[in-house]
Amino acid sequence: MNKLVLVTGGTGYIGSxxxxxxxxxxxxxxxxxxxxxSRREVLEGIREITGIRPFFxxxxxxxxxxxxxxxxxxxxxxxxxxFAALKAVGExxxxxxxxxxxxxxxxxxxxxxxxxxxxxGLVFSSSCTxxxxxxxxxxxxxxxxxxxxxxxxxxxxVSEEMIADFLASAEGYRAISLRYFxxxxxxxxxxxxEYPIGPPxxxxxxxxxxxxxxxxxxxxxxxxxxxxxxxGIRDYIHVVDLAKAHVAAIRRLEERKGNEPFExxxxxxxxxxxxxxxxxxxxKVLDMKVNYRIVPRRPGDIGCIxxxxxxxxxxxxxxxxxxxxxxxxxxxxxxxxxxxxxxx
Ligand code: NAD
Ligand code: UFG
Numbered sequence: 001m002n003k004l005v006l007v008t009g010g011t012g013y014i015g016s017x018x019x020x021x022x023x024x025x026x027x028x029x030x031x032x033x034x035x036x037x038s039r040r041e042v043l044e045g046i047r048e049i050t051g052i053r054p055f056f057x058x059x060x061x062x063x064x065x066x067x068x069x070x071x072x073x074x075x076x077x078x079x080x081x082x083f084a085a086l087k088a089v090g091e092x093x094x095x096x097x098x099x100x101x102x103x104x105x106x107x108x109x110x111x112x113x114x115x116x117x118x119x120x121g122l123v124f125s126s127s128c129t130x131x132x133x134x135x136x137x138x139x140x141x142x143x144x145x146x147x148x149x150x151x152x153x154x155x156x157x158v159s160e161e162m163i164a165d166f167l168a169s170a171e172g173y174r175a176i177s178l179r180y181f182x183x184x185x186x187x188x189x190x191x192x193x194e195y196p197i198g199p200p201x202x203x204x205x206x207x208x209x210x211x212x213x214x215x216x217x218x219x220x221x222x223x224x225x226x227x228x229x230x231x232g233i234r235d236y237i238h239v240v241d242l243a244k245a246h247v248a249a250i251r252r253l254e255e256r257k258g259n260e261p262f263e264x265x266x267x268x269x270x271x272x273x274x275x276x277x278x279x280x281x282x283x284k285v286l287d288m289k290v291n292y293r294i295v296p297r298r299p300g301d302i303g304c305i306x307x308x309x310x311x312x313x314x315x316x317x318x319x320x321x322x323x324x325x326x327x328x329x330x331x332x333x334x335x336x337x338x339x340x341x342x343x344x
Contacts, residue, residue, distance in 0.1 A: 004028040005250060006070075006077045006119075008061055008110065009084030010054065011038035013194040014125065014183055017243035018081060019046050019054050020192070025247045029054035030074055032061060033084065037197050045191040061106035071117045079121035079250055082110055085155070088201055089129065089300055092152035103155035104162070111166045114173060121253035122175040123246055126160060128235075128266070128305055129153035130179060137272075138308035141179075141264050149300055160264070167261045174261045176249045181235035181268030181307050183242050185327035186334035193334030194239075203275060204236070204327070207282055208335035210290055218290055220275050222297035227304050231275035235268035235306035238322035238330075242267055248316040258315070268307025269320040285328040 005022055009015045010031030016038075019029045023046070031043070031054050040056075047053040055074070059066035061084050071077060085103045086092065092099040114122060130153060131139050132146030148154035163175045184204040186193030194205055210218045223230035245267050252263075273281075279290045312318045 002028045003078040006030050006080045008032050008082045011042040015083040016042045016192045017239045018246045020049050021243040021247050023050040023052050032057045034060040048191050064109045067109050067113050071113050077119050081123040083125045089150045089152045092150050096151035099151045107159045123249045124177045126156045126177045126179045128179050128181045130157050133302040138306050140308045164262050174253050177264045179266050183239045184236045185238045185330040190333040190337040204331050208331050212335050218292040219295040220292050223294045225303035229274050229276045233272040233274045233304040237268050237320050238327050241320040241322050245318045248318040265312040266307040266309045268309050272306035282328050285325050
């Protein structure tokens, strides 16, 4: 029988793309999501792409009784990929308790479920925010983790510590933490993509919303950073590349290779792009103009970060492959698809 992977937050942006890659790699997928930031229709998108509708359970992972009922129902879960979390950095500063309650409460419950149901492997969605503004670039996994700049970032750091403490207390379990840089783009089919319940807050969907006319202009947050053009630099990784890394991580857990029960990997392209370079790429590929204005820095932003993802290459056999042009084309196709869906 095919292995069953519990994908928490699997109707969300990265989770839905990962569900597709898992199914296409022969896994059975069980999604647990309370739909606080995603929609049930995503299941249909996954089915249209793969021909298979994943199992779906709608509940809050902070509710231990519901999680126990889910684990009992599906009997043998082989591994968990834990995406479910609140993820807006700025919002976490104004609603810290909700972020700690949701992100840490769900994490504790999942570790308890691993222990009580003998689920041997966990892949955790972490973030490059754990590095703050590093002194040296690119960032490797050895780069020191800095005191988190936001409650959101702190939930990622504390979650990693909780996982490490759990693994130290019990034999036979393994986990991988994947520190994502900036996921962007959508599935080439435009059947799934980033479709949050509220307005998007990240650069790429704001660019596409500006292009399609949902916003009058894009605000570029600061041009006085210590970067060549003064705007912020990030490592933008195509979400489908990112999703494939989760399949590689699940395989690594299954093989039980290596001596370390807990491994950490950076997932990025290794290349930093500035906000103005991103705008220029959209303008060139789509032959359209992005209406933008420079405004003051966004509080909490850092100037520049990009990954050294060579450890993931060596150990997981994974590399980001998609050129940025594919990000542009898929993000634009997805924005047009959202426009069609909301105008019917
Ligand atoms: P998303 O909001 O699209 O997906 C998260 C999903 O989790 C949503 O479907 C939401 O409904 C669900 N969820 C949240 N809390 C839940 C709970 N208590 N019980 C059940 N379901 C719950 O976010 P995403 O962009 O797909 O991010 C996935 C993960 O990756 C998150 O952990 C996020 O912190 C992390 N991450 C994201 C980014 C990014 O830029 N998107 C970068 C680094 C790390
Ligand atoms: N930016 C703008 N204008 C906007 C939005 C963003 O100029 O309207 C700039 C930002 O200042 C930054 C860059 O575009 O320089 C990228 O910003 P995003 O909001 O797209 O992404 P962040 O790097 O701030 O953060 C994202 C996620 C976090 C995650 C982090 C690392 O939002 O959850 O990547 O993975 F932790």
